[in-house]
Amino acid sequence: MESSADDTAVAIVDGTTKKILSNVVMKQHDDQNPYGGIHPFVAIQCHQRNLPFAIRRALQEAQMTVHDVDGIAFTRGPGMAGCLAVSVNAAKALAAALQKPIVGVNHMQAHALTPQLTNPGEVDGYPFLTLLISGGHTMIVLANSCKTFKILATSVDIAIGNAFDKAARMLDIVPDPKKGYGAALETFCREETPIEDVPTTRLQPFPPLSYKLPNPLQPELFSFAGLTAAVQRVVESGEMDRDQRLVIARSFQRAAISQLTLKLKGSLDWCNKNGVKPKALVASGGVASNMELRQSIRKFLDEQPDGPKSLVFPPPEFCTDNAAMIAWASMHRFENGDFDDYGVLSLPKWSIEDLEKPLP
Known part of the structure; x- marks a missing residue:
């Protein structure tokens, strides 16, 4: 079960065969769009309404009864406290009643x-290496095992997915009814409208945005608040027609992606310096479904003589929050009999680096 933000998700996975028997995700875009983001109380109410139906649908699609399930995994953290509590409490109550083992999973893991x-x-x-990019996180993580991770870069302010949402709202882009603001901005940028190059009268290389990539000497830090502020300054400077908004949207997207590749270069430099040879770069999280981003990262890796050549993206439906990933991340603990107590609590703040540390 997964309910760390605004997606209510339930899945059933066979760990032996790696077969996803069902994967149900219930979105909240219609409920959240009036607020321009995730309203915590609305999200909690939606989870409370949706979770019973998601559980029943997951079982029906897998053609199973709840008694056929061997164990129940859930997102323990990190995430929004009230949202996490919905699936945590549901999982614990269901498991206790059925005498099934439970495992709490780190969402980023x-x-x-x-x-x-x-x-x-x-x-x-x-x-x-893993590039974790979503509405709540922007991180580059070195995975040394299924439970040992090192954070090489993280955001000091807002996540890249949050920045995409903010920029789309400021540019009056109509949200995608199924995927939200960030996906709508990507679609808007892909429109085949011929637009003349913007005169280079402002800071380079992202005109008309007065913006430069932040922290060039700090490869471990992302920052996207300045980029959204740059969009806001342009938007508030006067009326804009559709073509002008398209130029700004494309400049924003290019700048956001450029920061990712800049910090990836810093992480690869750290790996080379420390004798670490990553076998692959994995990009996951909702923003990883952005096709412009995928092409840019592929081009970047091709230009790195000592970097990993394997670039892996999960299918788009598994880039965003889902419960199949929660089930899979719990498998090594179920197999080792490493279960949680029925009294386990959620951890809204839980670093991916702390998985092997004693937890409350």
């Missing part, structure tokens, strides 16, 4: 390990 389930054979062992 699950994203990092997703390709082992969805792209078998493409991630051949450890270590590998």
Whole structure:
């Protein structure tokens, strides 16, 4: 079960065969769009409404009864406290009633390990680099095992997915009814409208945005608040027609992606300096479904003589939050009999680096 943000998700996975028997994700875009983001109380209410139906649908699609399930995994953290509590409490109550074992999973660990389930054979062992990019996180993580991770870069302010959402709202882009603002901005940028190059009268290389890539000497830090502020300054400078908004949207997207490749270069430099040879680069999280981003990262890796040549993206439906990744990330603990107590609590703040540390 997964309910760390605004997606209510339930899946059933066979760990032996790596077969996803069902994967149900219930979105909240219609409920959240009026607020321009995730309203915590609305998200909690939606989870409370949706989770029972998601559980029943997952069982029906897998053609199973709840008694056929061997164990129940859930997102323990990180995430929004009230949202996490919905699936945590549901999982514990259901497991206790059925006398099934439970395992609480780190949400970011699950994203990092997703390709082992969805792209078998493409991630051949450890270590590998993971670019975790979503509405709540922007991180570059070195995976040394299924439970040992090192953060090489993280955001000091907002996540890249949050920045995409903010920029789309400021540019009056109509949200995608199924995928939200960020996906709508990508679609808007792909429109085949011929637009003349913007005169280079402002800071380079992202005109008309007055913006430069931040922290060039700090490869471990992302920052996207300045980029959204640059969009806001242009938007507030006067009326804009559709073509002008398109130029700004494309400049924003190019700048955001350029920061990712800049920090990836810093992480690869760290690996080379420390004798680490990543076998692959995995990009996961909702923003990883952006096709412009995928092409840019592929081009970047091709230009790195000492970097990994294998670039792995989970299928788009497994880039965003889902419960299949939670089930998969729990498998090593179920197999080792390493279960959680029924009294286990959620951890809204839980670093991916702390998986082997004693937890409350």
